[in-house]
Structures are given as C-alpha cells and as structure tokens.
Amino acid sequence: MNSSRFDITRRTALLTSAAIAANVVNPFRAFAQETPRKGGVFNVHYGAEQRQLNPSLQASTGVYIIGGKIQENLVDLDANGQPVGVLAESWEAAPDGKTVTFKLRKGVTWHDGKPFTSEDVAFTAMNMWKKILNYGSTLQLFLTAVDTPDPQTAIFRYERPMPLNLLLRALPDLGYVSAKHIYENGDIRQNPANLAPIGTGPFKFVKYERGQYIIADRNADYWRPNAPYLDRIVWKVITDRAAAAAQLEAGELHYSPFSGLTISDMARLGKDKRFIVSTKGNEGNARTNTLEFNVRRKELSDIKVRRAIAHAINVPFFIENFLGDFAKLGTGPIPSTSTDFYPGANTPQYPYDKAKAAALLDEAGYKPAAGGNRFSLRLLPAPWGEDISLWSTFIQQSLGEVGIAVEIVRNDGGGFLKQVYDEHAFDLATGWHQYRNDPAVSTTVWYRSGQPKGAPWTNQWGWDDAKIDKIIDDAATEVDPVKRKALYADFVREANTELPVWMPIEQIFVTVITAKARNHSNTPRWGSTSWHDLWLSA
C-alpha cells in the first residue's frame, strides 16, 4: 500500500484548504492540464441491490450510487466540504430559524421534458422527505409547509427553529428531489418510477435487469454546459467480493465504491499501477466501529465496568494489525473528518491498560472466581463488513484476558437488528455508527433517551441521562453555529465520560478506481454525487 495516498493529515489539509480546490482537478497526479475526453462507458461494481433507486425515498449509499446520477439534490458538498447549490442556487434563513428560503435554478428540465419548479420541491419535501425517507422523517419532523410563491422559490416553514447549517449539511443526503407530475397520483411506494427513476441529473435511466445490471445514458439536455462527459454508466451486480476484484483486474469494471472489496484485495490492488485505492472522496461517509453496552444488565450498568472493558482492549494494536491504512483511532461519536463539529481528542479517552481494567473490575466488586472468570457476556456483532467480525473476535480475546468470558452470537442482518434493537437480547453489541455530516442527523439518536423500541441504530441500551438529553435537544434547535459547535463538544465529552456506547475506531470507506478516471473523488461524498464532470482518459 502506498501510504502517502492515505495520509490523513494530507487529506485533511486538502479538505480544509480553500486555495487548493479551486484549480486542482485530481489531487493524486498533475493532470490539470489534460483536456477532458468525451465518451466512454464507466462500469461500476454494485454489491447489494436495493429495493428501489429513488434517493428521495431511501437514504443509503446503495441508492445514491445509482439514483444520485439520475436525480439531483437541492444542495451538495464542494471539495472543501461546504454546501454548494445544485438545484438550489441560493438560500436564506430567517433570524428566528423558522423559515428557510431556497431560490431554485432556472431552465432545468426533467428527463421527460417537463420543467423543474418549486412545486416539485414542495411535493417531495412534504410527501417523501417528511413521510417516507429514512432520517428525513426525523430531520423534517417540524416542517409544517413549503410555500411556492413563484416557480423558482421554495419557502420551508418550521414549527421550531431549524439551524441552517444542519439543514444544509443534511440536504446533500436527504434533499433529492422527485418530479411531482410522476408521483402525485397513486401510492408513492408502488410507483414504477422507483425502479426506473426520472430526474434532472446528467444521466438518464435506460434499463434495470434485476440481478444483472443497470444502465444509464448521457442526458444531452443537462443544465450544466458541456456535461456530462461519459456516454454511459453500467452498474454490474456482483455480490461476491473476490469476483468483483477479479473483474476489476480483467478490465470489466472501473470502480468499486464504499469498501466493496475484501481488505486484502484492496491492499493488493493498491500496489497495482492500474488502480487508485484511497479513502479520498468518502470523507462525508465516515463511520465509527461501536461497542454498545446493554446497561439493563447489572454489571454493565456500572460505569467502572464499561470503562474497564474499554481499557482492556488494545485498539491501536487491532487497527495496525487488522485494518491497516483503512482506519484510525477514534475519539468519540463525532469523527475527525467532520471539520465543522469535531471537538478534538481532548475528551475522556480510554487507552489500553490491562492493569487498570483489572483494578476497575475489582473495585466494582467483580473479583475473579477460581478459574479466573469474573462474569460472562453475550456479544452480538453486526454481519456487515469484515472489520466487525474481526473486531468482535478481538474484543472476545481481550476481555478473556481480564476475566470476562465473551460468547459471540452471530446473526444475519435482519436477525441482528431484531435481537439488538427490538428484543434487547444482548449484553454487548458491535457494528457501525454512520456519521452524516451533522451530529443531529444520525449520531445523537445513539445517546438520546426515549427512542421507540425497534428503531435500529438508536439508543436501545436502556441508557437514560437527563444531562445528555438536554445537550442534544438544545443543540438540535440552536441556530447560532458557534454555540451549536460548543454544545456538540459538550455532547462528546458527556458521551465519552458516561460511555453507554464506545466508538474507538474511525473508518472511511475505501474507493478502488481505475487510474484512467479523471475528476473523481473530488468531493467528500463523491461516490454518491452526479459525476457530471467525471471522464475517462484514453
């Protein structure tokens, strides 16, 4: 692996420095002077088919990787991770935070030729984002109406203050617009356009052969001048990771997004000159590995035991030997890639210290029995990702050394969610927490009490802490960005002190892409964006 490509400081520097993004097209190599080439077919690895392709209805990378080329969002993130208008040209929030006005782009048409207007935005916001879209329904909970005084203006009205920077950082993922005239009649969930999307994006949907491939062709009437460059994008359904790596090598694929290959294949292809293997372009899809404590269990309700468990696990050793360049030490629920909210590492941390772990356990009253065993726990690892499986085994062995016997109970996806988040049939659970550019989108729900039973990826650990609840609620409606950032620093400090969930590893998805691709990985959520400027060199 060429470690310089993964250098975190270099990547962070690229993201934060405003000067660089203006003229560097591809930060990996000096290709800036190359003339973009029109044409070509771009073949993309598609690992897990979804039930639909419309990103206004389902927020997940598996949908954005296709639907995000066909439909567009109001706002996206630029190379510096700052909001930049796509279908919206400008925006303005009222001082009380209760109205946000978007001015929309003129001269944009849907793929069927009808004009794009504020009616489409109002319809999508009220009927899809607020009612159906996962995370959207939480974000837009207090949205009461979207006014459309003219075709280019959409005014979002909220019952409670909506921080503008929260909305702008959530909309890249949760702000894809669908056409009103396609969806206004009939059941939205059953609409045929969900599997044959119609949008305003640079590529037009052509065909979906379930289990095989999806094709989209160049939209000749696209609103950005001279875009897109590619003639066609083909997404090939390949569920076997090793087979996908083989197809990349055989030249039948150009791109495997979101850590779609095995760790060993990614490391191997990273040494191959024909490919670029990097975490760049995925900063907006940061995730942390978790350790979730069911505090209903007597032992785990004791903060000393939770801290002892954290101290007993040698995280740097695990990262170095199992995850390599693809991960780094985490410092809490807000990852270091979040330039707007990262509070630094100056919050309570739990470095590896076996003696301290043992002392804490003794102090809590759990002395080792004759065989050295203090107590036993059931650990449920999520089935997605090799790293989770490795991490759960590592936890088992580490805790075994301080006298906690861990039994690993493996399930498939549905089973894991049911047992952990609905039936609470776990002592420890481990999976991924996905950070979506603002802690209010999908992070604070891991700590806020009162989550409905059965809601996946929320606080189902029986954790109830008035102090942290108050910080979370205050931050969600705080319109002053500086105060908001400070509140989230308090939130991380409190979360790391009480430790209902431990988030000790930070990961960013890894991209494997052909070295012929240009203008790739140039924004923090590149895999999900429209690829209007992507081209292939000869």
Add this chain to the structure above:
Amino acid sequence: MRILSLAGRRLAASIPTLLLILIGVFLLLQLAPGDTVDAMMAQMGGGDAATARELRRFYGLDLSVPMQLTNYLWRLVRLDLGFSAIYGKPVATVILERLPPTLLLMTSALSFAFFFGLVFGVIAARGVNRWPDTLISTVGLIFYATPSFWFGLMAIVVFSIYLQWLPAGGFEDIGAVSTGLWRVLDVASHLVLPSLTLGLIFLAIYLRIMRASMLEVLNLDFVRTARAKGLDETRIITRHVLRNALLPMVTLIGLQAGTMLGGSVVVETVFSLPGLGRLAYESVVQRDLNTLLGIVFVSALLVILVNFITDLLYARLDPRISAES
C-alpha cells in the same frame, strides 16, 4: 396417453409432500429472527421507527402468523404465488426471469459431468488398477475434494485475467447488444467457466459410479457369453456392458438435479449469474417469504419433473422395468 396418466399420478402423489415442504419452510422462516422490514433497514443502513412501522403495515406483516400462512395457502390454491417484497413484482415474474440462467447452467453442467464422467469411467474401468485408472481416480478425487468457489475464482484468475479468453462473470455482454446467433455464442461463452466449475464436482462422482458399475457388469455371465460368441471388445462394451452400467448413473442424475439447483448458489455468486440459487439466498437474507416459498414450489416441481423423466429413461434402458409396472 399412458405417460400422461403416469405423470398425473406422480404429480398427485407429490402434492402432500409439496404442501408439507411449503408449510415447513414458512414456519422455519418464522423462527429466524427479524422480518423483511428489519432486513430492509439493514440494507438501507439506517432508518427511524416511524418508517419501520409504516413499512410493516405496507407488507402485511402486522397480521398474525396463522393468518399469514392461511392467506398464503389460499392464494397458492388459486395459483397465485404472491407479491415479492424485495423486487416489487409478482413472484411468478421474478422466478420466470431467473429460471433460464439456472436451467441453462444446470443442463450444461450436468451434460458435461455426465458425458465426461461416462467416458473417463469407462476408460478407468477398462484399465483397472493400471496407470489410466490411477490417474483418472486421483484427479477425480481432487476435483471432488476442492470447494467449487475456489475452482471458480481460480478459473477466473487463469482464463479471464491472465489469458483473457473468457469473460469473468455475468450472463451476457452488456456493452454490445447482440442478437440471434451472436447472442447465443455470447451467452455460451459466459457459461463455459460456471458450467465447468459446477460440473467438475459432479464429474468426479459420475466417473466413480461409472467405473464401479462397469466393473460389476463386466464380470456378469452375459458378458462372458458375448465374448464366447466371438464379439469384438468394442461392441461388447458399447452394446452390452455400457447400457447395463448406465442405470445407476441415471438414478444419480435424477437425485442430483435437485442438489444442483441448490448447489449453484455458490457458482452463481462467484460468476455473478442471475439464477435461482442466488435468488433463494437473497430471499432468505431479506426475509422475503413469498419469493422463497415460490422458489421452493418451483424447485420441487422441477425435481418431480426430472425424476419423472428419469423413470422414463429407466424403461428405455431396461425393458423389464416398464413390463413390471
């Protein structure tokens, strides 16, 4: 007409079995934790409780288990396989789309295994305990002992990456939309590696069975009589021995057609083929009950059909069998 009535009787006899299998699978999937909405949430990578509640109502998962089972069986009586939760289409359509690749793969792998199993089995039996026999048996054992996913991946590495002779996966070339004979050749080239991979394991079994059964028949009295009549060896082997030695092979094919439907999950996954095996696997992971039951139903019908054909073949190979029935 006699064949039709036989087929009808066979089908009627298998209805209770079919019903038991369907109810069994239905209940078994109820035991698995989580439902299709949980699986969907897992796939989406996140969602809130309101979304989940809404989806459960949408898929009819808020009904009781006996209620769901009764609904399902009643629909089946009317030959309605139901609606697939993951595909958003009628189950019958989903299965029909997936059937051709599976059938093609199964037929080509079985034919390959059967033909070469037969040839190598005969060669091994003819040269029993000499070097051809030892060589064939050893190679057969290696094929049998090697997992098929490994074979598949190695075949891709050699033939697709290094030699670049054959495509690494998929059912047909998406870039070039071909028709007629070119399309047939295109699909065939995509099926070479998967068929070999799937066929190799069965080849090993067939050649062992063929060898053993040849050796047994070669020692029977009528072979000695044939030799005593002064028939030449080739004629004895092809007309007398082979025909009798084929019976166990035909039995095996009937039994293994079912296994192959299931056994192709691995091969379909490695070669990214859109077949029934992968569909079944996905429906289990996604808890898509209707689709899974539909596949069980169709597979059961296929197995019954293959066994019926096997019975007809018996009669053709050994006239005594049909005379008795």
